[in-house]
Amino acid sequence: MSEKKPETSESDQKTTKAPSLLRNYLSFAGIAIVAASFTSIVLLVLMEISGGTENPYTDLITFIFIPSILVFGLFIAFVGALLERRRRRKNPLGLVARYPILDLNDSGRRRTFLVFLVLAFVFLFMSAFGSYRAYEYTESVTFCGQACHAVMKPEFIAYNASPHAKVRCVECHVGGGAEWYVRSKFSGMRQLYGVITNDYNKPIQTPVYNMRSANETCQKCHWSEKFHGDQLKIFNHYGYDEKSSLNQTRMLIKVGGGSAEGGQVGGIHWHMNIANEVTFVAADDKLQNIPWVRMKGADGKVVEYTATNASLSPGEI
Known part of the structure; x- marks a missing residue:
């Protein structure tokens, strides 16, 4: 009789599965940061949906600050996994492949891959939503006027009392287009550094010399071809007597306003007609002292005005 070989169970035939590369203290710390950040974001979003009050810092924390911490936690967990993989490869008994193995015929790896895809989809969806909300928030009046309230408080008060109170700050200070959006964000990074280090002008200096051309911002609403004609303005004043007379x-x-092609041109908006040219020289940084003005009409006629007490050299004009 031939000797029978002992039967091996199916569990004995399976190779021992190596523990996850995330099982190290550094990755545990990263996962803890991710879990705490994700929980905080969910709670803050629920509070924003259910709450009726608007806090200028809620969106800043929810869609910019905490997501940055979440991404940092993911980075820490990834670095921990890389270091753990390197440590195991140095161990002769570690049997860690040089590159990750993607074998969808293996049910375990297939489940891991599917879980990874689901988590990646959720992360990308949340990133897209959060990025849009962050973009929307940084373009809001709340962000410009209240998030940096210590810096912009005087300007924000004046803005709310101005005729442009319903116009967002970025519509004039940034305008449309990707180029100026990117430039404004780089400028904002410099301004943020100035706020953190308390290195900025007090009060904010005016005028701003590097603003976008009015042709690309202001004229989206106040186009030069528009003729307004004469406008009646009534100012009411009440006396201090008993009847408040x-x-x-x-x-x-x-x-006025208008263009030569459209008909009548005149009034205080005469200068808005691009066929007319107005050039001036300012003697101060505030552009309040104007000693010299030159006007060139559509017909080519040039008229110059010089203040009687001005002493301008030809090079200064």
Whole structure:
């Protein structure tokens, strides 16, 4: 009789599965950071949905600050896995392949791959949503006027009392297009550094010399071809007597405007017609002292005005 070989169980035939590369202290710390950040984001989003009050710092924390911490946690976990893999490869008994193995015929690896795809999809979806909300927030009036309230408080108060109170700050200070959006964000990084280090002008200096051309911002609403004609403006004043007597000041403002092609041109918006050219020289940084002005009309006629007390050399004009 032939000797029978002892039967080996199916479990004995399976090779021992190596523990996950994430099983190290550094990756554990990264995963803990990710879990805490994700939980915080979910709670803050739920609070924002259910709450009726608007806090200028909620979106800043929810969609910019905490997601940055979450990405940092993912980076820490990934670095920990790489270091653990390197450590195991140095061990002769580690049997760690040189490159990761993707074998979809293996049910275990297939499940791991599917879980990875699902988590990657969720992460990309959350990243897209968070990125859009972060973009939306950084373009908001709340971010410009209240997130940096210590810096922009005077300007924000003046803005709310101005005729442009319903116009977002970025529509004039940035305008449309990717180029100026990127430039504004790089400028914002410099300004953020100035706020953190308390290195900025107090008060904010005006005028701003590096702003975008008015043709690309202001004229989106105030186009030069628009003719407004004469506008009646009434100013109400009330006396200090018992009846608070009304005293009205009525002004007929010749706004004018228009273009040569469209018809009538005139009024205080005469200079908005691009066929007319106005050049001036300012003697101060605030552009308040104007000693010399030159006007060139559409017909080519040039008229120059010089202040009687001005002493400008030809090189300064």
